[in-house]
Amino acid sequence: MVEALVAYYGWEQLAIRIPVRCFTFDPSIKSSLKFLRKTPWAREKIEQLYIDTFPNGVEEKL
Numbered sequence: 001m002v003e004a005l006v007a008y009y010g011w012e013q014l015a016i017r018i019p020v021r022c023f024t025f026d027p028s029i030k031s032s033l034k035f036l037r038k039t040p041w042a043r044e045k046i047e048q049l050y051i052d053t054f055p056n057g058v059e060e061k062l
Helices: 002-017 029-038 040-053
Strands: none
Touching (some): 002 040, 029 040
16 A cells, blocks of 8 residues: 555655655655554555545556
């Protein structure tokens, strides 16, 4: 999910949409997943952004 959003938006735009440190300072998939596993509210925001961005699945947009 995070990989698809990064591929679509890039780290900079993702950080604008969801301003969390793991997206703004030295972003990586690994650090983002670690943060999202521990932070339910951030995980919910990512899930909602994914659904809004790819309503028919990631293959449709990429």
